[in-house]
Amino acid sequence: MKTYLVGGAVRDKLLGRPVTEQDWVVVGATPEQLQVQGFTPVGKDFPVFLHPQTKEEYALARTERKTGHGYAGFSFYCGTEVTLEEDLIRRDLTINAMAEDEHGNIIDPYKGQADLQQKILRHVSPAFAEDPVRILRIARFAARYHHYGFRVAGETIALMQTMVSNDEVDHLVAERIWKETERALAEPNPEIFIQVLRDCHALEKIFPEINALFGVPQTALHHPEVDTGIHTLMSLQQAVKLTINTCIRFATLVHDLGKGTTPKEEWPRHIAHEERSLPLVKQLCERIAAPRDYKELALMVAQWHTHCHRAMELKPSTVLKVLQSNDAFRRPERFHQFLVCCEADARGRTGFEDRDYPQADFFRRALSAAQQIDLAPLRAQGLTGQAFGDAIARLRLDKVTQLKQEFYAQE
Template sequence: MKIYLVGGAVRDRLLNIPVKDRDWLVVGATESEMLDRGYIQADGLFPVFLHPETGEEYALARRETKTAPGYKGFSVEYGPDVTLDEDLQRRDFTINALVEDEQGEVIDRVGGLDDITERRLRHITPAFQEDPVRLLRGARFIARLSKYGFSLAHDTFGLMKQMVTAEELAALKPERVWQEMSRALTEPEPWRFFEILHRCGALHTLLPKLAQAMGPDQPHADQPVSEPIKALKRSVAVGAEPIVRFVALFYGVCEGPGGSRWLTRCLPVKREYLDLLELLQGAARFYPPAARHDASATLDLLIRSRAQQHPERLNRLLMLGTILWPELGDGVSDWLHQANQAKESISPAALNEEGFQGADLGRVLRERQLKAIATLDESSVHA
């Protein structure tokens, strides 16, 4: 039995990137041997085990054979006869197929070290195109590694285009697309994910309205930057979290009739993400300064934001305002923040002490909150 550190941990260490997770490859062992050594079976489909002390994953070496379309159309063999080379050949990119032995020596059987030096993301074999998930992973890895100078190898990009032409994307489950996109939104340059999918033609299948908004796809990244990508870049520049990045990207393509319904037909978007998108759609009317005279609509928006119970919702909304309408500066966000403070200054508890109860309490609470916001409106808009 031989044990190797494999994949991202080796790659990231060579790139001087902090290593978050470590995965291990076991060659020459059986399942029973792993269990006898105290490892815990972690997966019912694949021979993956958890270390009894560290909880890290140890996978038996395996070989794969394509048997049907899609990312699940593979037969998998594993056992002590599967070699290190056979396991590495089934992996997606050369930089993810580097291993480190128990003495700390890096073993490279597929040219991964050269590709790290050249800052190149390259597939290992033409079998890359047999699994459409790899197209998504390739785009996501560029979103992660582009800041370190990485780009897609031309022949790898060519295989991605062939996948699209061969309609391999039809086998992708929306849940897997959402999973990869969600992870891409956490990366340093998430716009690269969408740009690559657009350039290879995949975005037209996966997210057609976003593809339309991004303009014609071209084989080279020299086209003007689209409004959705500009918004996504601004969200990254201000340090926004993934949910805010998502809404910044999709707000413009979810305006008008139908709203975000097209998006939910494409992807199983989290309810929290959709709620923020819909909240922003309601808030957008306040960005022309004259619209801020409507104290009733302002109060309704603040109530919908549930800012008292969930202050992060209002904070995200205010951040989106500065991202999507940068020409207005922080004025609108500051104003909505002040309006919320005015609203919260009128509390149900204080009115209850004045003797208001039931329906009267609700009516007076709204009247006084409206008055507080209207007074603020007059002093702030005309300042």
């Protein structure tokens, strides 16, 4: 019985990255032997055990055989004769198919170290094509390691394209798509996740609403980058600079979906794209099982981001409408998230990346001013119900009007 450190921990140690968790493979052992030593079984599909002290995962070396479609379409064999090399070859990338023994020696049968040095994400074997989740994983790894200079190998992109053309991605379940997408949004370059999916033709299958944005022109005066898909990825880059919040990053990614349905005869203008975005955001979120808070913020940004960009031009009553329609008084934190999305959108344009975005500050000041009203006189008047609500609205409007007047005076 031998134990090896495997996978991401070995990869990240060699890259000089911090190792956050360690996974282990046990060769030549039976489940009964591990349980006698105090390991706790946790695996349902194959034998995985928790170490009695560290609680780290120890899996018996195993082989896999394709039995059906999708992530769950596999059978496993975990006999004591299964070798470490047989266990490693079932993994996705060569850089994830290395192991380290108890003396610190690296076992690297599939040249993972060479690919680390050359900064290449390459599949280990043709068996990669048996699991469609790996398309999402490779795109996510590309997003994680892009700033190190990593790229996906040409032959791996070609294999992923074959998987798409064979309809393997049609067997991806919503929960797996969302899990990988959310993790990708947390990476340093989530726009690369989208780009790799597009390169292998999976974007049109998994995120057709986003794929439809590429090749759609916008007015060059306001969008020097012209292409709506490029603008979307640039906005996502800006969101990364502004926040680590994946909910904000997701809302930024899907804020312009309606532009993908603009009739060609109306290009490069996109009148009413905000309203056209709403059903598209809803169907995308439902299809990939996005959580409710992600969906709600995404819908807010899709519908109201243009109002935010025009903050200085809006009448006080319209400013108040934006605040009320987005429940800013009861949920100010979510409204502040909305403003970050709008700023990322405004900066996600060629030549505008470092521009100030005073509109967000104006709306923050408007919300703060409208929150600072004295309710005591209204209660003293005995107002209740609709009358009480109308009186609050009038006071808030007065505050916003005063703020606008101060702004114009400064101008």
